[in-house]
Amino acid sequence: MSQGRHAFVNDECFHAPVMTPEGATPAGSSLPARISTISREGASAGESPSSRAIERRKRRSSARVNVPPARPPRLNLSKAPFWHRAAEWLLHALAISAIVAIVLILVFTAKEAAPILYSKVVREEVTLVKMWMTQLWPGYDEAQSVWQPVSDVPKFGVWPLIVGTLKVTIVAMAFSVPLGVGAAVYVSQYAGARTREIVKPVVELLAGIPSVVLGFFALMVMATWFQNVFHLESRLNALVSGVALSFAVIPVIFTLSEEALRAVPRSYVEASTALGAARWQTIGRVILPAASPGIAAGIALGLGRAVGETMIVLMASGNAAIISASLTDSARTIAATIAAELAEVVFGGAHYTVLFFLGTLLFLVTFGINTVGDWAIRRMKRRLGSTT
Amino acid sequence: LTASSEAASAPRTVDRAAQAAQAARRTRTNLLADGAFAVASGATLLIVLAILVLILFDVIRNGTPHLSWAFLSQAPRDGMTGGGIFPAILGMVEMVILMTIAGVPIGVATAIYLHEYASPVSWLTRAIRIAVANLAGVPSIVFGLFGLGFFVQFVGAGIDKTLFHGEKVYGQPALIWAALTMAVLTLPVVIVATEEALRAVPRELREASLALGATKFQTVFNVVVPQASPGILTGTILAVSRGAGEVAPILFTGAAYFLPLLPKGLSSQFMSPSYHVYVLSTQSPDVDATKPILYATVLVLLALTFTLNIAAVVVRARMRRRAGVAA
Numbered sequence: 001m002s003q004g005r006h007a008f009v010n011d012e013c014f015h016a017p018v019m020t021p022e023g024a025t026p027a028g029s030s031l032p033a034r035i036s037t038i039s040r041e042g043a044s045a046g047e048s049p050s051s052r053a054i055e056r057r058k059r060r061s062s063a064r065v066n067v068p069p070a071r072p073p074r075l076n077l078s079k080a081p082f083w084h085r086a087a088e089w090l091l092h093a094l095a096i097s098a099i100v101a102i103v104l105i106l107v108f109t110a111k112e113a114a115p116i117l118y119s120k121v122v123r124e125e126v127t128l129v130k131m132w133m134t135q136l137w138p139g140y141d142e143a144q145s146v147w148q149p150v151s152d153v154p155k156f157g158v159w160p161l162i163v164g165t166l167k168v169t170i171v172a173m174a175f176s177v178p179l180g181v182g183a184a185v186y187v188s189q190y191a192g193a194r195t196r197e198i199v200k201p202v203v204e205l206l207a208g209i210p211s212v213v214l215g216f217f218a219l220m221v222m223a224t225w226f227q228n229v230f231h232l233e234s235r236l237n238a239l240v241s242g243v244a245l246s247f248a249v250i251p252v253i254f255t256l257s258e259e260a261l262r263a264v265p266r267s268y269v270e271a272s273t274a275l276g277a278a279r280w281q282t283i284g285r286v287i288l289p290a291a292s293p294g295i296a297a298g299i300a301l302g303l304g305r306a307v308g309e310t311m312i313v314l315m316a317s318g319n320a321a322i323i324s325a326s327l328t329d330s331a332r333t334i335a336a337t338i339a340a341e342l343a344e345v346v347f348g349g350a351h352y353t354v355l356f357f358l359g360t361l362l363f364l365v366t367f368g369i370n371t372v373g374d375w376a377i378r379r380m381k382r383r384l385g386s387t388t
Numbered sequence: 389l390t391a392s393s394e395a396a397s398a399p400r401t402v403d404r405a406a407q408a409a410q411a412a413r414r415t416r417t418n419l420l421a422d423g424a425f426a427v428a429s430g431a432t433l434l435i436v437l438a439i440l441v442l443i444l445f446d447v448i449r450n451g452t453p454h455l456s457w458a459f460l461s462q463a464p465r466d467g468m469t470g471g472g473i474f475p476a477i478l479g480m481v482e483m484v485i486l487m488t489i490a491g492v493p494i495g496v497a498t499a500i501y502l503h504e505y506a507s508p509v510s511w512l513t514r515a516i517r518i519a520v521a522n523l524a525g526v527p528s529i530v531f532g533l534f535g536l537g538f539f540v541q542f543v544g545a546g547i548d549k550t551l552f553h554g555e556k557v558y559g560q561p562a563l564i565w566a567a568l569t570m571a572v573l574t575l576p577v578v579i580v581a582t583e584e585a586l587r588a589v590p591r592e593l594r595e596a597s598l599a600l601g602a603t604k605f606q607t608v609f610n611v612v613v614p615q616a617s618p619g620i621l622t623g624t625i626l627a628v629s630r631g632a633g634e635v636a637p638i639l640f641t642g643a644a645y646f647l648p649l650l651p652k653g654l655s656s657q658f659m660s661p662s663y664h665v666y667v668l669s670t671q672s673p674d675v676d677a678t679k680p681i682l683y684a685t686v687l688v689l690l691a692l693t694f695t696l697n698i699a700a701v702v703v704r705a706r707m708r709r710r711a712g713v714a715a
Contacts, residue, residue: 084605088505095501096512097494098519098579101572105526108537182432190426191433199433201701206440208626208697210633211528212662213686216669217443220682247439254436278418280425301525308527310636315670335529335636342533342640347541359533363526370525374518 109363112356115348125350126156128357133157147321147332149341149351156354160321164238164331168313171242171327172249172306177299179246180253184295187254188261189283200258207251215315218244223316230328236318238331244312249302256301260294260380261287293380300373304366310335334358444690451687454680460688464646469677473685475650479658480632482651483567483642487631491571492624495578502579503586504608524576528636535569535641536561557655564654566642573637574627581626585619585707586612618707622700629696633689635662661689 115122134143137155145157183203187196222244223235232239264287272282288295318330319340338355345351458472465471498516506513545559558564589612597607613620635643644657645667651658665685672678 080603080605084603088605091497091501091505094494094497095506095516097498098516098523098575101575102519102523102526104538105530105534105572108542109530109533112533112537112541179432179436182429183436186426186429186433190429199437201698202437202440204701205694205697206436208629208633208693209440209443210635210662210689210693212633212635212665213443213447213690216665216682216686217446219669220679221446247443250436250439278415278422280418280421283425304525304527308525308529310527310529311666315666335527338529338533339636339639342536356533356537359530363530366525366527366530367522370522371518373525374521 106360106363109356109360113353113360115353116357119353122350122353125154126354131156131158131354131357134159145323147337149354150344154350156350158334158358160323161332161334161337161358163323164317164321165307165333165335167238167325167327167331168242168245168317168333169303169306171239172245173299173303175243175246176249176253176302176306180250180298180302181257181295183250184254184257184261185283185288188258189287200255203251203254206247207255209247211248211309211311212315214244214247215312218312218316232328234318234320234328234330236316236330237328238317239327241313241315241317241331242327244316245306245309248309248312249306252302252305253295253298256298256377257291257295260291260298263294263380264290291380293376293383297373297376297380300369300376304369304373307369308335308362308366310339314339334362338362447683447686447690450680450683452684454684455687459681459684464681469674469681473659473661473664473681473688475647476659476661476664476685477688479563479643479651480660480662483563483570483638483658483660484628484631486564486567486654487570487574488624488628490568491574491627492578492620494571495575495623495627496582496620498575499579499582499586500608500613503583504604504612520576520579523572524580526573528573528634529639531569531573531637532639532641534572535565535637539565539568540641560655561640561642561644561657562655563642563651563658566638566658569637569641570631570634573634574630577627577630578620578623581623581704582616582620585616585622588619588707589615618703618710622704622707625696625700625703629693629700632660632696633662633693635660635666638663661685661692665689 116126116128132145134145135155135157136143137146138153140146145159146155147157147160148155183199187199191199218240219236223240226232226237226240226243227235230239268286268290269282272286277285313331313333314336317333317336319332319336320330321332321337322329338359341351342355345355460472460477461474462472463475464473498520502513502516506516540559540561543558544562544565548554548557548559552558593611593615594607597611598604602610638660642657643660643663645659645663647657647659649656665682668678668682668685672682
């Protein structure tokens, strides 16, 4: 009996409109009447009509918020049922998946690259040190670093790839930093709320363009334009691929810079204006410096993207492994080399091992860049957070 | 006395006039500089927007003529110079579904753990956050290497050794390995979107639920997660859009240029529109003959990713509006 009444009182708590003033009192006399009101609502005869009604109401209201099952308040804080705790354990286990993924990525790319350190077969063709040194190859006049893995004498000099990567990355950053930051300044400082509401999703669309489509566009359309305008020798070159790459980097820089610029506390702007600074002075000397860690983070993450981007460069850079300072020469990046060559190598051979080594290198470089960027974001949040 | 006062006031007037002139000049320079600043930054924004318009315009103009129902529903013919891309679309859909099944629950669980259970300052939480941030920045080609090294060479070969007596079934590039690689790649997308949604759920809802006697688990799964479901949906949509467009991770883990048959199971290779675009545009022997097909394929790919991205934006905007009303 006491159990039933308890449940009943609880039910009334959930559905306040039904409650009458006397309903709160645990007087036994009024109990049957109230039970009958609930049973009139549709509960058929059973051991516990009120619980049926609760069930039904719960089902009806579950579309909005799932009201937890009506039960007496657990004042004696009992342990949650076993399966709740089991599910929570599972949740904790799944939560470390991101860490597991990062570790597995490092372990398994490094594992395939490891034979370069000990395998005799691999070391006959290439070693860690030889990759970075210039060598006098047969048929060459002077010692050079040459990337020519598929030939009678396989040559694994990595400098052409590194120069190519740097060239393409520098071009991409030279375009995307001013454009990304400039657009972010406009959207955060000059544009109205409506413009921002339109521009931000549009930039997200730009970010959503698959890199293969950007590569395709660079290859089919931009390369022809550039050739017609600049009369270039090679149609596909570092300049074209760098500009196309900047399309992928701009959204990264824009989004993070815009967030950083808007996170600058209003009080900074007010203080600067009160001191008589003009708008542009406030932006240039107060807002931009205050947001600089966030902008730097955006640039760092954009740099990571540029260094590691594969498809755009693979399709639009021409992929000639040459060391040259000219931006209008064809270039071959590390990422594009892996993508282009891995499909045709012997599993476990020297070439395969070197490609995995390059992949590990790429992973470590981008990991470093991203960690710095991530740290900058955190620092920025802390700094601005403490001053408001 | 008057003369001396006049003499004293004269320089002051000149001084004032000079000051006023200087102030006027300063405001004029400031106005000019302000205008220049606004115009310059506005111009950069216009350039950024123009890039998008340019790409869209070119792809739509060249892609629509060849786009037809037949193109979407037929297999390629005549060495890729005729027919459609149906097998590629089907392959992508299968890959994306597998990816979603494998990746989204893990991403959602991680986000729930991070936001609802973990202490924000514990070393584990910090490690997970750093891992998520870095996972988002790992180059896609490294995911391809990882997929080959881990899923194909390690897991797949292991399955073959134990179940198929060394016969090559799973130890080669396959649909399932491409999907799992892509699931790892899109994990951060799901985690970030879900966490944002969880953050938008008002604290009072949790407190009300706990006050009513629900356990923490009941609160999270009956109250918080249903409220955050638009965010989970956003994350899933963005992940699907990303997965449909990426090429580098599936290069060595399961994508094929041309398959005479549709994929039969988890261990068969598959075609994908994104990979199709790459191969057609770089390795086609007859560029002019394949160009219309290429443009139409790009249009399909672009339309798909744009639709998904716009859907994500709409869902998120709705969620934010609702959260704003609730708060």
